[in-house]
Each structure stands twice: as C-alpha cells, then as structure tokens.
Amino acid sequence: MRAAELVERWQVGRADDPGSLRLAELAESFGTPYYLTVSSVLRERAEALRGALPAGVAVLYSVKANGLLGVLAELATRVDGFDVASAAELESALACGLSGRRLSMTGPGKRDDDLAAALGCGALVVLESLDEAERLVRLAAGRPARVSLRVNPPFELAAEARMGGGPRRFGVDSEQAGEVLQRLAGLPLGFEGLHVYPGSNCLDADAIARAQRATLELAVGLAPLAPGPLRSLNLGGGFGIPCFPGETPLDLPRLAAAMTDLAGAAATLLPGCALAIELGRYLVGEAVAYVARVLARKTSRGRSYLILDGGLNHHWHATGALEGRRHLHYPIAVVGGGGRAVETVTVCGPLCAPHDVWAEGLALAEARPGDLVIVFQSGAYGAGASPGGFMQRPEAAQVLA
Numbered sequence: 001m002r003a004a005e006l007v008e009r010w011q012v013g014r015a016d017d018p019g020s021l022r023l024a025e026l027a028e029s030f031g032t033p034y035y036l037t038v039s040s041v042l043r044e045r046a047e048a049l050r051g052a053l054p055a056g057v058a059v060l061y062s063v064k065a066n067g068l069l070g071v072l073a074e075l076a077t078r079v080d081g082f083d084v085a086s087a088a089e090l091e092s093a094l095a096c097g098l099s100g101r102r103l104s105m106t107g108p109g110k111r112d113d114d115l116a117a118a119l120g121c122g123a124l125v126v127l128e129s130l131d132e133a134e135r136l137v138r139l140a141a142g143r144p145a146r147v148s149l150r151v152n153p154p155f156e157l158a159a160e161a162r163m164g165g166g167p168r169r170f171g172v173d174s175e176q177a178g179e180v181l182q183r184l185a186g187l188p189l190g191f192e193g194l195h196v197y198p199g200s201n202c203l204d205a206d207a208i209a210r211a212q213r214a215t216l217e218l219a220v221g222l223a224p225l226a227p228g229p230l231r232s233l234n235l236g237g238g239f240g241i242p243c244f245p246g247e248t249p250l251d252l253p254r255l256a257a258a259m260t261d262l263a264g265a266a267a268t269l270l271p272g273c274a275l276a277i278e279l280g281r282y283l284v285g286e287a288v289a290y291v292a293r294v295l296a297r298k299t300s301r302g303r304s305y306l307i308l309d310g311g312l313n314h315h316w317h318a319t320g321a322l323e324g325r326r327h328l329h330y331p332i333a334v335v336g337g338g339g340r341a342v343e344t345v346t347v348c349g350p351l352c353a354p355h356d357v358w359a360e361g362l363a364l365a366e367a368r369p370g371d372l373v374i375v376f377q378s379g380a381y382g383a384g385a386s387p388g389g390f391m392q393r394p395e396a397a398q399v400l401a
C-alpha cells in the first residue's frame with residue numbers, strides 16, 4: 001500500500017491539512033503515542049463488505065484482531081456475530097449487546113472457565129479435539145452445548161499466516177475427522193457443523209476462493225459421517241489488507257462473485273447448511289492509525305535515525321519483530337511533512353532492543369524532534385498483540401473518533 005495514498009485519505013500531508021491539525025490536537029489532549037480509531041471508516045468497511053457478499057453468508061468478526069469495546073460496539077450491529085478466543089473476549093461481546101447465540105469460541109487451548117462462559121450464554125463452541133469435547137460434556141453437566149468441529153484441512157491458504165495443511169495444533173486432521181465425528185455422535189452435545197481455517201492475511205481473491213471451494217468439498221465428504229445434518233459451515237476467512245510495500249488490496253468484487261457461486265453450490269450439496277466466514281484484520285485494520293512523536297534524531301556513521309516514543313511495545317506486528325520482516329515496513333508518514341525535503345532514515349522505537357525498528361532505509365520527509373509520525377493500517381493486532389509490559393513503558397492511549 002502506498003503511503004502517499006493514505007496521506008491523502010487521512011489528510012495529513014501539509015501541516016495545515018485538517019487531518020494534521022486534528023492529530024496534533026489529539027496529541028495535546030491524550031499524549032503520545034496513541035491509536036486513533038475512526039468509527040466512520042469502521043462502519044463503512046463493514047457495510048461495504050456486507051453489501052458485496054451474498055446475503056446467505058454470515059460474517060463473524062474475530063475479536064482477537066481488536067477487542068476495544070468501542071470497536072466491538074460499532075461492529076455489533078453490522079456483522080452477524082463475533083468469534084471469541086477467551087471468556088474475557090466473550091464478556092466484552094456480551095457487554096456490547098450481542099446475544100450468546102451470535103457468538104462462537106475458537107482456540108486450541110480453551111480453559112474450563114472459557115468453556116463455562118460459552119456454555120453459560122449459549123455460544124457455539126468450536127471443538128478442536130475429542131478431549132475438549134469430553135471436557136465440555138463434563139462441564140455442561142446436562143446443560144445443552146452447541147458445538148461444531150474444527151477440521152485441519154489437507155490444504156492451506158498460501159498467505160502470511162498459514163493455519164491449515166500439514167501438522168497443526170488447530171482442529172483435528174481431516175483424515176481423522178470422520179472418526180471424531182462418529183465419536184461425537186455418542187456424546188450429549190448439540191452438533192451444528194464444521195469449521196475450517198486454512199490461513200490468514202491473503203490478498204489473492206482467487207486463492208481464497210479456491211480454499212473456500214476446497215472447504216465445501218471437504219465438508220460434503222464429511223457430512224454423511226456427522227452426528228446430524230450440517231447446519232453450519234464456517235469457511236474461515238483470510239481476507240488480507242495491504243500493509244507492506246508492493247501489496248495491493250484484495251479484489252473484493254471478484255471474491256464476492258466466487259462466493260455467490262459457492263453459496264449456490266452449497267445450497268444444492270448441503271441443503272439447510274448456512275455458510276459463514278470470520279474476519280479480523282479486514283474489518284478493522286484500515287480504520288485505525290498509530291501516532292507517535294519523534295523523540296530524537298541522530299546520525300551514526302553516515303546513517304540517519306529517528307527515534308519515536310513508541311515501538312514494538314505497542315505495535316509489535318508493525319515493527320521488524322516478525323521473522324523476515326526487517327526490511328519491510330507499514331505505510332508511515334510524517335504528519336504535516338508534505339513539501340519538506342525527503343531523506344533516507346531508519347525509524348526506531350524507544351526500546352533498548354535491536355529489533356525495535358519501524359522501518360529501515362525509508363524515504364521520509366525530514367522530521368524533527370516533536371514532530372508526529374503516523375503509522376497507517378494499524379487497526380488489527382496492535383496493542384492487544386504486543387508485549388506492552390516490555391520495559392514497563394506507558395501504554396498507548398486509545399482514541400475513538
């Protein structure tokens with residue numbers, strides 16, 4: 001994604017642009033660094049997605065991407081349900097007005113209190129092993145429990161985070177799924193369907209469509225072995241957003257067209273089975289920016305450095321902390337830097353750690369201490385997915401506008 005495009009979208013080019021003025025004001029009010037969530041972008045994204053996808057496909061929001069209550073409250077009325085990964089995420093979802101029936105709980109290591117929370121509100125438990133099913137039966141003690149089975153498919157979605165294909169700790173392997181389904185039939189559980197999650201953060205509409213098609217075929221093959229008719233099939237998600245240089249946005253109309261065909265095929269092959277997808281970053285990623293202040297600049301043996309007042313402690317995914325990502329960077333700009341000379345700099349966080357780097361050798365408008373720097377595409381896996389306790393620096397403020 002080109003930073004220039006985002007600078008324009010957020011109106012943070014010149015110092016007197018409305019976006020620049022607003023960011024400076026917020027920095028005065030809340031201090032830096034801060035995450036700024038723009039509710040209108042969040043709403044537009046969810047509505048555009050809902051409008052593009054076939055009506056029969058339920059859209060779930062994956063709370064782990066961003067569990068801020070303000071974000072959840074905006075999405076609560078715009079998606080069909082939430083997928084949660086813990087009892088605490090489930091409580092947040094309930095607090096935003098979702099009924100338990102609109103929730104599912106996924107994760108390879110659910111605690112007893114997680115399962116109890118799901119049972120308590122009638123959320124769908126996505127089972128990841130037979131052991132988990134047996135534990136749920138004990139905890140339910142006769143209460144109804146809604147379940148589906150997560151299947152590790154024989155294929156993967158070639159994307160940043162591959163979560164299917166090969167040996168995985170997620171779900172049960174497809175070759176064992178038939179047997180597990182038959183064992184589930186002997187347990188007092190309300191079986192509803194299957195869940196397959198082959199990967200995350202994919203920008204290739206055709207690759208996602210192929211994985212969805214393969215998921216449908218897998219489900220059709222397993223359906224006769226299930227304890228009852230399949231009432232739901234969660235196809236996973238994986239819709240990516242462009243964060244790194246050279247990446248282009250997902251072609252949503254193209255994917256939506258393929259999904260319309262898929263929904264038609266599913267209606268014939270699995271009558272009565274509702275399709276769902278679950279998305280995190282696609283819904284929230286672009287609605288949030290991270291804003292930090294330049295604390296210092298220095299030159300070391302010919303190389304220029306900018307040091308910001310936040311780094312991997314707030315936004316681990318955006319820094320070089322991920323393997324193989326050192327040379328990459330999220331779209332970054334100097335707020336109000338339009339028209340200034342451009343220099344090549346390495347942008348760092350404040351931590352005494354070699355991997356606390358936002359961008360290496362980046363062409364950026366010349367920045368001075370006190371300037372604000374904005375990191376776009378920051379809505380998913382930001383504060384919640386970062387080691388905030390590292391070096392005990394203050395948390396980033398959360399601003400919802």
Ligand SMILES: *Cc1c(COP(=O)(O)O)cnc(C)c1O
Pocket residue numbers: 062064065083106197200201237238239278279280281282380
């Ligand atoms: C992480 C995850 C998601 C959301 O992933 P995004 O890449 O943010 O869309 C959805 N479902 C499951 C099971 C996940 O593990």
